[in-house]
Amino acid sequence: MVVLVTGGAGFIGSHLCEKLLSEGYQVRLVDDFSTGKESNLTLFKEDLEIIKGSIIDKSIVKTAMKDVEIVFHVAAQASVSISVKDPMYDATINILGTINMLESAVEKDVDSFVFVSSGGAVYGNAQVIPTPESSPREPVSPYGTSKACGEMYVEYQARVSDLKYMIVRPGNIYGPRQDPFGEAGVISIFLDAIKRGEPLHIFGDGKNTRDYLYVRDLVDLIVLCGENPQNQAMNAGTGKETSVLHLVEIMREVTGKNPQVIHDPPRSGDARRSCLDITRANRLFGWYPKIELQRGIQLTWQWIQNK
Numbered sequence: 001m002v003v004l005v006t007g008g009a010g011f012i013g014s015h016l017c018e019k020l021l022s023e024g025y026q027v028r029l030v031d032d033f034s035t036g037k038e039s040n041l042t043l044f045k046e047d048l049e050i051i052k053g054s055i056i057d058k059s060i061v062k063t064a065m066k067d068v069e070i071v072f073h074v075a076a077q078a079s080v081s082i083s084v085k086d087p088m089y090d091a092t093i094n095i096l097g098t099i100n101m102l103e104s105a106v107e108k109d110v111d112s113f114v115f116v117s118s119g120g121a122v123y124g125n126a127q128v129i130p131t132p133e134s135s136p137r138e139p140v141s142p143y144g145t146s147k148a149c150g151e152m153y154v155e156y157q158a159r160v161s162d163l164k165y166m167i168v169r170p171g172n173i174y175g176p177r178q179d180p181f182g183e184a185g186v187i188s189i190f191l192d193a194i195k196r197g198e199p200l201h202i203f204g205d206g207k208n209t210r211d212y213l214y215v216r217d218l219v220d221l222i223v224l225c226g227e228n229p230q231n232q233a234m235n236a237g238t239g240k241e242t243s244v245l246h247l248v249e250i251m252r253e254v255t256g257k258n259p260q261v262i263h264d265p266p267r268s269g270d271a272r273r274s275c276l277d278i279t280r281a282n283r284l285f286g287w288y289p290k291i292e293l294q295r296g297i298q299l300t301w302q303w304i305q306n307k
């Protein structure tokens with residue numbers, strides 16, 4: 001069975017490709033390599049069909065969609081700060097790119113369409129924590145707005161066609177291959193700083209909480225969603241809140257090092273708390289995260305050290 005992964009050369013997309021290959025799928029990926037890397041694909045590149053190009057290019061997407069049964073739409077402009085500086089660019093990739101993917105998928109009558117959205121960005125400053133999928137979309141950044149809009153286009157297409165879909169809303173994903181030089185991905189950023197003997201910069205008091213999910217647990221759930229589309233949204237997290245201070249404590253234990261911690265002023269727009277209710281994924285698919293935070297940090301530390 002041919003499956004298409006957009007953004008397959010990125011952090012999450014590359015793990016998804018690897019998982020799909022291990023399950024016997026024929027995997028095609030489309031990526032413009034704007035943030036994706038060839039090195040993310042080193043271990044399994046020969047088994048992939050790689051199309052270099054943008055999801056906003058109609059002819060590229062049309063070619064990529066040939067004989068595809070499941071579409072995993074992972075590609076995105078995924079930086080909040082870029083979205084604030086250049087909302088038109090963000091909207092072009094995240095909204096127009098998603099519309100292009102959807103139109104082509106409907107034209108080719110694919111069996112299933114998975115849209116990777118974002119839990120933290122779409123719910124914004126949620127009233128209910130852990131936040132269930134029924135909570136309102138209240139984004140507080142252009143990135144969250146474009147993701148919410150992408151979700152609404154998916155829902156719209158399903159209303160006017162036979163499209164079967166799932167919307168996956170990940171929490172804070174971490175693990176090997178996450179870029180430690182990005183603005184997000186605190187686990188990767190901190191472990192890389194520890195490796196280089198540099199101090200850890202915490203924005204604010206370090207009591208902000210997030211829901212950290214190991215990337216392999218996420219891709220397990222994404223594949224389940226692709227195989228069993230039920231036309232609804234699905235949170236992907238752990239249901240547990242972890243503060244930045246607690247992360248640092250775990251990193252001290254895992255690495256055996258004692259990095260200096262510097263508190264910088266809080267970043268405006270950062271939510272105080274974020275955590276996802278994962279009852280739905282558990283009820284529908286029996287899915288639950290298998291990799292505990294300490295183990296996931298160990299695996300990420302091993303990767304950072306060998307990089």
Ligand SMILES: NC(=O)c1ccc[n+]([C@@H]2O[C@H](COP(=O)([O-])OP(=O)(O)OC[C@H]3O[C@@H](n4cnc5c(N)ncnc54)[C@H](O)[C@@H]3O)[C@@H](O)[C@H]2O)c1
Nearest residue numbers: 007009010011012031032033034035036054055075076173
């Ligand atoms: N990392 C997280 O914690 C997290 C959390 C929630 C949601 N997400 C979502 O997961 C998805 C993957 O994020 P990631 O962390 O792996 O980021 P990433 O930057 O590593 O991956 C994004 C991929 O999309 C590709 N891409 C970007 N624009 C493209 C375009 N126009 N055409 C084709 N390819 C394009 C990039 O080259 C890259 O390979 C994104 O949709 C992101 O919004 C990530």
